[in-house]
Amino acid sequence: MPCYVILEFTAKSGTGPAMLESLRAALPDTRNKDGCLKVDVTVNQDDADNVLLVMRWASRRHYQTYRDWRDASGIVGEMAALTVSGISTRFFDDTDV
Numbered sequence: 001m002p003c004y005v006i007l008e009f010t011a012k013s014g015t016g017p018a019m020l021e022s023l024r025a026a027l028p029d030t031r032n033k034d035g036c037l038k039v040d041v042t043v044n045q046d047d048a049d050n051v052l053l054v055m056r057w058a059s060r061r062h063y064q065t066y067r068d069w070r071d072a073s074g075i076v077g078e079m080a081a082l083t084v085s086g087i088s089t090r091f092f093d094d095t096d097v
Helices: 015-033 058-071 075-081
Strands: 002-011 036-044 046-056 088-092
Touching: 002 015, 002 058, 015 036, 015 046, 015 088, 046 058, 058 088
Parallel strands: none
Antiparallel strands: 002 046, 002 088, 036 046
């Protein structure tokens, strides 16, 4: 079942724009991974260091396979080290409401 994966982080003060450039370089690979349906990157209007990625994956398993690949490459740890308190990851399902 398709799911939304929400990643949120706050980059260390003043480094939000540099983090966005890192994402710009990394996300083409993400968007080409099996099961990735969409990735949107948003920036908080009141805090340019606060970034939210809204991703849609064919399944949580697809995302987990992708995340395992990213973890093994070291990029997740590198990016988390540039944040105030790490990267929050949450999973959501569509509803029929």
